[in-house]
Amino acid sequence: METNLRASERLVRKSRKLSLKNPERNGKIVVYTAAFLTVVATLAVTVFLAQRGLQSFYMSDINPLEFFTSTNWNPSGDNPTYGALIFIFGSLAVTLASAVIVAPLGIGAAIFMTEIAPSWGKKVLQPVIEILVGIPSVIYGYIGLTVLVPFIREQVGGSGYSLMAGIVVVSVMILPTVTTLSADALNRLPNGLRSSSYALGATRWQTIRRVLLPAAIPGLLTAVILGMARAIGEALAIQMVIGNTELLPGSLLDPTATMTTIITLNMGHTTFGSAENNVLWTLGLILLAISYLLVMAVRFLGARRKI
Amino acid sequence: MNRKLTDKLATLIFTLFAAVIVLVLAALLSYVLYLGIQQVSWDFLTSKSSNFRAGGGIQDQLFNSFYILLWTMIFTIPLGLAGGIYMAEYAEDNKLTAIIRVCIETLASLPSIVLGMFGLLVFVNTFDIGYSVLSGALTLTIFNMPIMIRTCENAIRSVSPQQKEAGLALGYTHWRTITTVLLPSAFPSILTGIILSCGLVFGEAAALLYSAGMTTPNLDFGNWNPFAETSPLNIMRPAETLSVHVWKVNSEGIIPDIRDVADGGAAVLVTANLIFNISARLLGSWIHRKLTSK
Amino acid sequence: MKKHAFMMLVGVVMLTVLAACGGGNGEEASGEVDSTNDEDAEATGGDSDSLTIAGSSAMQPLVGAVAEVYQEENPDASIDVQAGGSGAGLSQVSEGQVDIGNSDLFAEEEDEINADELVDHRVAVVGMGPVVHPDAGVEDLSQDELIDVWRGEITNWSELGGEDQEITLVNRPDSSGTRATFVDFALEGEEPAEGITEDSSNTVRQIVSETPGAIGYLAFSYFDDSISSMSVDGVEPTPENVQTGDFPIWAYQHSYTNGETEGLAQDFLDFMMSDEIQDTLVPEQGYIPVTQMEVERDAEGEETPVE
Numbered sequence: 001m002e003t004n005l006r007a008s009e010r011l012v013r014k015s016r017k018l019s020l021k022n023p024e025r026n027g028k029i030v031v032y033t034a035a036f037l038t039v040v041a042t043l044a045v046t047v048f049l050a051q052r053g054l055q056s057f058y059m060s061d062i063n064p065l066e067f068f069t070s071t072n073w074n075p076s077g078d079n080p081t082y083g084a085l086i087f088i089f090g091s092l093a094v095t096l097a098s099a100v101i102v103a104p105l106g107i108g109a110a111i112f113m114t115e116i117a118p119s120w121g122k123k124v125l126q127p128v129i130e131i132l133v134g135i136p137s138v139i140y141g142y143i144g145l146t147v148l149v150p151f152i153r154e155q156v157g158g159s160g161y162s163l164m165a166g167i168v169v170v171s172v173m174i175l176p177t178v179t180t181l182s183a184d185a186l187n188r189l190p191n192g193l194r195s196s197s198y199a200l201g202a203t204r205w206q207t208i209r210r211v212l213l214p215a216a217i218p219g220l221l222t223a224v225i226l227g228m229a230r231a232i233g234e235a236l237a238i239q240m241v242i243g244n245t246e247l248l249p250g251s252l253l254d255p256t257a258t259m260t261t262i263i264t265l266n267m268g269h270t271t272f273g274s275a276e277n278n279v280l281w282t283l284g285l286i287l288l289a290i291s292y293l294l295v296m297a298v299r300f301l302g303a304r305r306k307i
Numbered sequence: 308m309n310r311k312l313t314d315k316l317a318t319l320i321f322t323l324f325a326a327v328i329v330l331v332l333a334a335l336l337s338y339v340l341y342l343g344i345q346q347v348s349w350d351f352l353t354s355k356s357s358n359f360r361a362g363g364g365i366q367d368q369l370f371n372s373f374y375i376l377l378w379t380m381i382f383t384i385p386l387g388l389a390g391g392i393y394m395a396e397y398a399e400d401n402k403l404t405a406i407i408r409v410c411i412e413t414l415a416s417l418p419s420i421v422l423g424m425f426g427l428l429v430f431v432n433t434f435d436i437g438y439s440v441l442s443g444a445l446t447l448t449i450f451n452m453p454i455m456i457r458t459c460e461n462a463i464r465s466v467s468p469q470q471k472e473a474g475l476a477l478g479y480t481h482w483r484t485i486t487t488v489l490l491p492s493a494f495p496s497i498l499t500g501i502i503l504s505c506g507l508v509f510g511e512a513a514a515l516l517y518s519a520g521m522t523t524p525n526l527d528f529g530n531w532n533p534f535a536e537t538s539p540l541n542i543m544r545p546a547e548t549l550s551v552h553v554w555k556v557n558s559e560g561i562i563p564d565i566r567d568v569a570d571g572g573a574a575v576l577v578t579a580n581l582i583f584n585i586s587a588r589l590l591g592s593w594i595h596r597k598l599t600s601k
Numbered sequence: 602m603k604k605h606a607f608m609m610l611v612g613v614v615m616l617t618v619l620a621a622c623g624g625g626n627g628e629e630a631s632g633e634v635d636s637t638n639d640e641d642a643e644a645t646g647g648d649s650d651s652l653t654i655a656g657s658s659a660m661q662p663l664v665g666a667v668a669e670v671y672q673e674e675n676p677d678a679s680i681d682v683q684a685g686g687s688g689a690g691l692s693q694v695s696e697g698q699v700d701i702g703n704s705d706l707f708a709e710e711e712d713e714i715n716a717d718e719l720v721d722h723r724v725a726v727v728g729m730g731p732v733v734h735p736d737a738g739v740e741d742l743s744q745d746e747l748i749d750v751w752r753g754e755i756t757n758w759s760e761l762g763g764e765d766q767e768i769t770l771v772n773r774p775d776s777s778g779t780r781a782t783f784v785d786f787a788l789e790g791e792e793p794a795e796g797i798t799e800d801s802s803n804t805v806r807q808i809v810s811e812t813p814g815a816i817g818y819l820a821f822s823y824f825d826d827s828i829s830s831m832s833v834d835g836v837e838p839t840p841e842n843v844q845t846g847d848f849p850i851w852a853y854q855h856s857y858t859n860g861e862t863e864g865l866a867q868d869f870l871d872f873m874m875s876d877e878i879q880d881t882l883v884p885e886q887g888y889i890p891v892t893q894m895e896v897e898r899d900a901e902g903e904e905t906p907v908e
Contacts, residue, residue, distance in 0.1 A: 027482035031397055034389030035407050038456065041449050042410035045417065045425050052428060074792070076775040108324030116321055125325060127588065132332050134503070134580045136510030136550045139339060139573050142557065145804075147338070150811060159769050159812050161797050172335070175328060203310055205317035226416065233418020235513045236554055244774070244798035255797050260420050262774075265800045267424070267517065268658060268686020269776035272432070274713040276776055277688065284421045291421075295412045437698065438655075438683055517685060522661060524681045525672060536651055536679045545683050555658075558801025565803060 046288065052278070053285030056082070060275035067282065073246050075276045082279050086248055088286065090258040093163060093249070094238065095231040098171040103224045106178030110223075113179075114186040115194075115208055126183070132176040141237030144169040149241055158253035161243030166258070169237050174227035181226055185219025186212065218301040225301075229294045233287060235260035259283040336577065343574020346567045352575070355526075356552065357562060365572055367523045370539055371440070371546035372509055372579075375519060378444035378542065379508050383451045384501065390452070391459020391497075392485055415453035419514040422450055426518030438545040443519025447508050454507065458500030462493035495594040502587035506580045512550040520545030521555050550576055650865040651679040656690020656703030657778070659802070659820070660854050663725060663886050664703060664873075670882065671872050678865055687778050694857050695719060700866045702857045705778030707900040716900075720861060723853040724873045726889040728821045729783060730838030730850060732806070732828040734813050738763030741832040747787060750816060753794030758814060770796025771808050771817030782852040783818045785902055787833065818850075822887020840889045846896035846904065853898070854888065 056062045062082045070083025109129075113121030148168060153160030189212060197207040213220075243255020244265060263280050270277035354364030390411075398404040426446030436442045466489050474484035490497075523546055526539045533540040547555070553572040556565055654664055661684035668680040685693075687704040691714045694702025705727070708716040731747060733739065737758045742750070749755045750768060759765045772793055773780035777800060784790060797815075799805050802823045809815045810827035821838060824830050830838050833848070842848035856873070858866060872878060879890035898904050 023486075024480045024482045027485070028397070031389045031393040034386050034456075035393035035398070037386060038390060038410045038414065038452065039407055041452070042413055044429065045414070045422075045449070048425060048428055049421065074775065076781075105324050105328065108321050109328045112321040112325035116318055117325075121325075125329065127584070128329065128332060130503070131581060131584045132335075134506035134510060134584065135335075136512060136553075136576050136580075138510075138512050138550050138554045139576060140335075142553070142569065142573060143335060143338065145807070153812065159797065159808075159815070161808065161812075172331060176332070179328065203314035205314040206310065208317070229416035233416075233420060235418070235420040240804065245772075245795050246798070247795045257798070260418065263420055263424070264513070264516075265774040265798065266776045268684075269688045269774065269778065270686075271688040271711045271713045272692040274688075274711065277713075281424065284424050287418050287421050291413055291416045291418065295409060295416055298412065299409065435698065437653075438685065517689075521658065521684045522665070522682060524679070525669065536681070545681065558803055 049281065049285045049288050052281035054282070056275065056278040056282045060278050062275065062279065067279075071248055075279060080275065082275070084259070084279070084283060084286075086246055087257050087259045087262050087283065089248060090163070090166075090242070090256045091232055091260065091287075093256075094166050094170055094242075094258055095228050097163075097167045098174060098231050099224055099228050101167070101171045102175050102178050102227060103220075106175055106223065106227070107182045107220055109179045110182035110186055110220075111208060111212075113183045115204065115212070121183075126180070129176045129179050133180065137173060137234055137237040140169055140173050141240035144237060144241040152253070156253060159243070159255065161241060161255045162253045163242065163249045163256050164252040166238045166242035166256075167252075169241050170231045170234055173234060173237060174230050177230055178223050178227040181223030182220050185216045185223060188219060189215055218304045222298050222301050225294050225298050229291060232290055232294075233260065235264050239264055259287055339570075339573050339577050343570040343572075343577070346571030347574055351571050356568070362564065363562060363568060365549060365552060365568070365575065367526050367539075368547055368549040368552040368572070369575070370526070371519070371523060372548040372550070374539065375440055375443045375447065375515075375546060375548055376505060376508050378440060379447040379451055380501070380505065382444060382448040383455050383504075386448070386452050387455020388459050388490075388497070390456035391463060392490075394456060394460040395463035396481070396485055396489070411453045411456055414449060415457070417450075419450060419511060422446055423514040423517050425449070426514065431518060436543065438518065438520025438522075440519060440542040440544060440546045443515050443546060443548075444542075446514050446518040447511060450511065450514055451504055451508055454504045455500070458504070459493070459497055462496035462500065463489050465496065466492040492598075495591050495598065498594065499587045499591035502583055502590065506583035506587075509579055509583065510550050510576055512548070512554050515548055515551050516554075519548060519551070521547050521551055523547045549579075650677075651681070652701070652865050652869060653681050653683070653699045654701040654703060654856075655683040655685055655693050655699040656701075657687040657705050657854070658684040659705060659727075659779070660703040663854070663883070663888060664856070666882055666886065667873055667878055668869075670878070671869060678869075680865075680869065688776065691719075691857065694859050697859055700858065700862075701870075704855045704857060705852060706781060707853075707855065708857055709900040710781065718859060719857040720859075722856040722858065722870050722873075723891050724856050724870070725854040725879075725883050726843065726851055726891050726894060727854055727887075728838060728840060728843040728848065728851045728889055729779060729787075729818055730821065730824075730848075731787065731816060731831045731833070732809055732819050732824065733816045733831060734766075734809055734811075735827075735829045736764060736813055737766060737816070737829075739831070740829060741835060743834050744787070744789070747833060748789065748791050751788055751793040752791055764814075766814035769812050769815040770794060771805050771812075771815055772796045772798045773805070773818075774798055774800050778852065779818070779820065783850060786849045786851070787818070820887065821889075824887075840884070843889050844893050844895055846906070851889070853891070 057064050067082055067084050069085055070081065071085045072081040072083040073086060074081050113125050144165060148165055149160035152162060152165055193211055193215060194207060197211045238258055239261040242258065242261060244257045244261050245255040246257055249256040263283055266280055270280065351364045352369060353366050355366055356368060357363035423446065426442055430436050430442035430445050431438060470488055470492055471484060474488035479487065524544050525537055527537040528539055530538045531540055532538050535541060536544065549572055553569055553576065557569050562568065661682055665682040668682050672678055672680060687706055688711065690702035691704050691708055691711055693699045695714055695718060708714045708719050739758055739761045746761060751770065755761060756768050757765065758768060770793060784792065797808060799808065802819055805817045806819060806823050806828060809817045821840065836842050836848045838848055843851045856870060879892045883890045895907055896904050897907050
């Protein structure tokens with residue numbers, strides 16, 4: 001009865017104040033608007049970057065094949081060449097190598113946090129790691145420049161500015177991200193899995209290796225991939241330690257360059273619309289495309305997780 | 308025997324991993340704080356930076372960081388809330404939702420340098436806003452929106468379904484249930500999420516280099532008319548934030564005390580991050596206690 | 602489903618309209634603010650006005666300092682000196698977005714810029730020189746030796762009578778004005794071999810001072826005890842030698858305006874060229890007063906004595 005009254009009351013109010021004041025519908029409009037805004041923002045980023053980035057090919061007449069396969073980068077000479085392979089390689093090398101380093105460390109720490117010492121992990125490790133997710137990348141670069149580079153030069157060799165320095169800095173940066181996301185993935189596993197495995201007499205290691213890890217694999221891979229997304233987009237910290245030499249590195253101790261460092265180094269000096277500037281936008285577009293690829297990979301894994 | 312040994316060994320290794328991580332990270336934090344804390348004084352925080360003299364502070368940069376953060380949050384919180392409500396309550400399991408989810412995830416994993424380029428192209432040049440607080444805040448809104456949406460969605464989803472059903476059973480409309488039942492219950496986790504994302508926004512530099520700019524006009528802290536050019540409140544003026552300042556002093560500064568300013572600035576950045584994190588935790592658990600005890 | 606799609610369409614259209622209106626309003630609003638300022642200016646006799654300067658990050662401290670002094674003497678004037686790079690500054694001034702564009706290159710050197718429209722105001726001269734790690738043991742090079750070092754043909758300081766240390770080159774990015782000047786006037790146009798690349802002078806100085814055997818190039822204002830500067834052909838890198846034209850590695854700092862200027866912009870540029878600034882602030886910041894130069898240069902690099 002009560003609800004009926006309310007409903008009728010509401011109907012009366014609705015007709016009186018016209019439908020403009022209908023909170024139900026207005027709320028819905030606001031909420032839908034926000035959701036579509038994300039689509040609009042993504043579209044805008046994609047369209048603007050694509051429009052700028054593709055100009056290298058149709059306005060500055062750069063051969064796409066050359067762009068992706070040549071290591072000859074000399075945009076300001078009399079005979080400019082635009083081979084971006086070095087930077088693409090540099091970005092991928094840093095990203096993959098740091099993923100390889102961080103995956104076992106991060107997942108191992110996540111297992112410690114969730115399976116071995118859950119209370120301690122939750123109270124101490126997790127807050128510390130979350131704080132580190134938020135440390136500005138400028139600071140990681142700064143420490144890399146003042147501590148890591150001299151260390152590599154004196155203890156390992158070379159000038160210190162190297163692919164290795166870049167990989168280490170990026171690894172430290174994405175370690176917290178991968179650890180928290182891996183811990184989330186392990187925490188999501190139903191507790192029944194653990195108890196039934198222990199009930200069968202399995203040791204903790206057997207439970208982790210035979211039961212928990214296989215079940216959590218899609219989630220753990222997602223964690224690593226999101227870490228890679230952060231790694232490939234990192235700019236300022238890498239720029240300070242990798243040397244930015246436009247050469248394919250012969251070893252871990254050689255300096256090289258990544259797409260992001262070339263963008264930050266040259267963006268301010270080049271004029272809008274020049275070929276030199278357009279190629280930077282193309283590099284930005286490639287970074288965007290890689291983001292899309294990584295997101296698709298995560299979604300693919302997410303779909304597998306549901307099954 | 309053998310499997311017990313492997314078990315012990317595995318436990319040891321995982322503990323070692325965790326220990327390595329904690330050690331590396333603790334060393335990082337204490338190094339920055341140790342170097343910087345000697346430079347930070349009240350004077351450092353409240354005097355203007357200098358282009359060429361020693362003894363400059365970070366007053367304007369600190370203000371800019373908070374001011375851009377404020378505007379970013381003014382844009383992001385409503386958007387994030389509404390987006391989160393959509394994802395948690397209105398999104399059906401269909402293609403459209405999948406598209407929106409892809410968009411949110413793409414925005415979330417977008418390199419901040421790419422975002423900065425977008426800000427330069429669209430806000431600074433196409434809309435002709437120039438290097439400004441507004442351009443910076445809009446760029447950071449795109450940076451922060453996906454994080455906010457996820458936080459709000461998760462917070463709303465984690466409200467127990469019984470509470471929602473109770474609301475609906477009372478005859479509340481869907482919207483009224485959301486605003487009177489779901490949002491208040493989700494409030495503590497939403498607030499925690501907001502403060503945590505403040506930390507991320509506060510430290511962002513790459514996205515701001517070419518959107519908020521690398522300079523600050525001569526601010527007059529006596530002038531609070533938001534349309535005056537030298538007013539700190541003017542949102543059309545360039546605003547170098549603290550993290551951009553640390554980067555710039557390190558790279559191009561000709562002041563004699565580069566190291567001091569960079570160390571001090573870095574320590575302030577880390578401290579701000581610590582404050583955001585700790586306050587988010589304390590506030591979250593405090594509100595939680597308040598709500599559950601009543 | 603259909604209803605859904607329709608709502609989505611409506612949403613997108615609404616957003617686009619909203620965004621368009623929003624953008625438009627913003628511009629109108631800012632336009633209004635500007636025009637009222639102008640009116641005020643006219644009413645009070647044209648003294649109060651605002652000036653926006655953008656461009657070269659390297660010039661920003663100098664111009665910013667001059668602006669500080671100018672505003673102390675003319676409290677009504679509001680001068681905003683931004684930094685974003687020379688390329689950006691040239692683009693912005695030729696599109697009328699800013700009043701003055703600072704550049705460390707001649708506008709003629711940028712293909713995309715219509716240099717005929719821009720008026721060049723040379724406000725200072727910056728001298729640059731090669732710098733080496735203090736332990737290299739070499740302090741004077743002939744220009745040919747310098748070129749051989751930078752082309753990678755001499756790879757050890759012992760070949761030049763110094764210590765047995767491998768030479769590490771520290772470059773600037775391709776688009777950098779500092780690099781262009783060094784290549785043109787120190788290396789006679791020869792492109793340097795690949796090396797560590799950093800954009801910022803402080804980072805270059807830090808790398809050179811910490812890496813044994815490193816060589817780079819810096820503006821005089823960045824010289825200090827941590828590195829040793831080198832003479833070229835026996836001529837020391839000093840402001841006096843640049844003024845007489847004996848030391849060849851120097852460049853103008855340009856302030857470009859779009860067409861002839863009047864009002865505040867002209868007044869500010871006059872102030873910049875006044876003895877008050879040229880004899881104090883300019884040398885204090887490590888630049889060479891343009892008024893004291895005994896030689897001058899055109900965009901092609903041709904040098905002529907000042908009469």
